[in-house]
Amino acid sequence: MRDGLFALPHEPVEVAPGAVHVPGWLSVERQRELVAACREWALGPVPMRHTVLPGGGVMSVRTVCLGWHWQPYRYTRTAGDVNGARVARFPDWLADLGREALVAAYGGGGGGGGGGGAGEYAPDTALINFYDGAARMGMHQDKEERSAAPVVSLSIGDSCVFRFGNTATRNRPYTDVELVSGDLFVFGGPSRFAFHGVPKVRPGTADPAVGLASGRLNITLRETGLPG
Numbered sequence: 001m002r003d004g005l006f007a008l009p010h011e012p013v014e015v016a017p018g019a020v021h022v023p024g025w026l027s028v029e030r031q032r033e034l035v036a037a038c039r040e041w042a043l044g045p046v047p048m049r050h051t052v053l054p055g056g057g058v059m060s061v062r063t064v065c066l067g068w069h070w071q072p073y074r075y076t077r078t079a080g081d082v083n084g085a086r087v088a089r090f091p092d093w094l095a096d097l098g099r100e101a102l103v104a105a106y107g108g109g110g111g112g113g114g115g116g117g118a119g120e121y122a123p124d125t126a127l128i129n130f131y132d133g134a135a136r137m138g139m140h141q142d143k144e145e146r147s148a149a150p151v152v153s154l155s156i157g158d159s160c161v162f163r164f165g166n167t168a169t170r171n172r173p174y175t176d177v178e179l180v181s182g183d184l185f186v187f188g189g190p191s192r193f194a195f196h197g198v199p200k201v202r203p204g205t206a207d208p209a210v211g212l213a214s215g216r217l218n219i220t221l222r223e224t225g226l227p228g
């Protein structure tokens with residue numbers, strides 16, 4: 001449930017310089033379309049799976065990638081740690097959505113830094129993360145990219161606590177932001193390499209109208225800066 005006092009729909013809230021939360025950005029219709037697309041992507045050619053970390057730990061989140069496959073801690077075209085298949089292509093319409101997101105967050109001026117305005121934003125990878133009620137994501141930086149272009153993050157389904165920190169340490173200071181279905185979060189500029197994570201999902205908070213019976217979907221768009 002949205003806290004009406006602090007998060008008016010579509011009104012961007014700057015959480016840190018270059019880090020902007022846009023509540024209620026995706027319509028229910030668009031969320032439904034994204035959920036349907038995610039269901040397809042989850043099936044393959046590389047199926048959604050729990051990522052195994054180099055030390056043997058297994059992430060509680062399940063992930064499937066588009067465009068480039070992320071595995072700790074690099075991007076490849078094929079998913080050598082899953083089934084060896086090439087990941088599904090990154091669709092043009094998703095890049096368009098990424099550019100729309102930057103306009104919503106920064107007003108079209110490309111305020112997130114990383115070079116250029118929203119029109120030049122060219123995300124070429126997406127991580128589709130699925131959280132069940134117990135899943136978490138520890139504090140980390142998105143730093144395998146060779147581009148400093150902003151990261152665009154979309155939330156659908158159950159609400160969560162999104163912890164947005166600083167660029168120096170995974171500890172305080174950080175801000176806990178409640179991300180609700182349909183919310184957009186963009187981080188670029190001075191916040192591009194900030195530590196962030198998801199310490200808590202709130203089971204049962206999703207609106208069934210978005211087409212997800214339970215759990216939380218997160219779609220994260222990034223520019224890898226790798227040769228196409």
Ligand SMILES: O=C(O)CCC(=O)C(=O)O
Nearest residue numbers: 127129153162198218220
């Ligand atoms: O689920 C989220 O909101 C964050 C996802 C994330 O940090 C990541 O994929 O690196």
